[in-house]
Amino acid sequence: MISKIKSLIKPPVRDSFQGKTDLESRDEKNFFRMALGIILGTLLVLFFSFMITFFVSVRGAEQTLVPNVTGEYLIDGLINLQEKELYPRIQVRYTEDPLEKDHIISQDPKAGSVVRAGKRIKLTISKGAVVDKVGSYTGLNLSDVKTQLQTLFASYKPLMVIKEPVVFVFDDATAGTILEQEPIADTPLTGLTELIFVVSRGPVGKKYNIDDFTELRWMDAVNRLVRSNQPFVFTLSEDEPGNNSVVLKQVPASGKTVMAGTRINLTISTPKKLARDEGFGMIELTLPDYPVSVDLTVERTETAGRAETIMEMKHPGGRFSMPYREKIGTEITVKIYDEVVKKITVE
Known part of the structure; x- marks a missing residue:
């Protein structure tokens, strides 16, 4: 009995190395295991969180x-x-x-x-169309408005066109001036719109006396006619050659009273001699009858490429003919508002 009691009250055995009892050693081991488990669990949670975030980011937006x-x-x-x-x-x-x-x-x-x-x-x-409303064209020249519209719609489908034929009336305003327009300015554009213009023909025609052009060299006669914008037609007389190709006859005759714009018919002689590299002839064409005189230009372009204006004038249209004496190979061009209507090469 006494031996049993002694065994119960026997002091715990201490770890010879750590100096601790068995009970203390077991508690420390349990604590260590628990701490290690917590650390490993935390690391696993962080790892899985990282992997989930990574795959979500790789997957991208929906x-x-x-x-x-x-x-x-x-x-x-x-x-x-x-x-x-x-x-x-x-x-x-x-x-x-x-x-x-x-x-x-x-x-x-x-x-x-x-x-x-x-x-x-x-x-x-x-951004809408280049223009979205009708412009104000009253007081402008019809030719200028046509050029403006062509430039404006050069790269786009036209939204405004001038209705033909244009109405022309006599008026004190300069010939070609737009007096009225329809639709009025600032009318919104919703599609293709026709512009109706009333245009001045200029004052009622004036009268004047015809100059005397006979015996003038044909180029001198042309210069005088061009200065007064008087339309003309030249014809050649094969029967009377001359050294300088002068005007032999004119119709109407000099001194006769005619209306402004009356066409003058001039007959000239054919030159007797030409240089070996020269050509002489007549450039002829028939233009439409314009309600308002248009800009007519005659140019020459030499074989070397140099271009020069021979004459320019206002012309009402109809028949046009003019002599030329140029070097062989020269190009002669007739233009209406910079548009070529006739071109020949001197032979």
């Missing part, structure tokens, strides 16, 4: 369907893109239809394409 915004008003199209988490990249340009202003006229990628959310969609926005 895919979405590109909506059809072509033809929509800009604001409406932007809202539709925003709902799909898409963003615009905008560029603008003029179009032929003024009603397309501020509307989306094209998109890239096309509607129905599958893209990632956050992608930028290229949108082309219309």
Whole structure:
């Protein structure tokens, strides 16, 4: 009995190396295991969190369907893109239809394409037509307005055209001046619009006495006629050659009273001699009868490429003929408002 009691009260055995009892040693081991488990668990949680984040980032944004915004008003199209988490990249340009202003006229990628959310969609926005309203043309010259419209719509479909035939009336304003227009200035353009003009013919024709051109060299006669914008027609007389090719006859005769713009017919002699490298002849053509005199120009271009204006004048149209004496190979060109209507090469 006493031996049992002694065994119960026997002091615990101490670790010879650590100087600790068995109970203390077990507690420390359990604590160490628990701490190690917590650390390993934390590391595992961090590892799995990192892997999940990595794969989500690699996977990227969700895919979405590109909506059809072509033809929509800009604001409406932007809202539709925003709902799909898409963003615009905008560029603008003029179009032929003024009603397309501020509307989306094209998109890239096309509607129905599958893209990632956050992608930028290229949108082309219309700035409308080059002009969106009728200009003020009253008081301007008809030829200038035609040139202006041609330049304005050189790269785009025309939105304004001048209705033909133009109405011409006698007026104190300079010939060719636009007196009235329809539609009026600032009328909005919604499509192709015809411009109706009333244009001045100039004052009622004045009368004057015909000069005497006989015995003048033909080029001197041309210069005098051009200065007064008097239309003329030259013809050759084969029967009476002369050294300098002078005017032999004129109709109407000198001193006769005629209306301004009356055509003068001049008959000239054929030159007797020409240099070996010269050619002589007549450039002839029939022009339309213009309601207002147009700018007529005659130019020559030498074989070396040098160009020179021989004459320029206002011409009412109809028959036109003029002599030439130039070096062989020279090109002679007749133009109306810089448009070539006749070209010959001297032979």
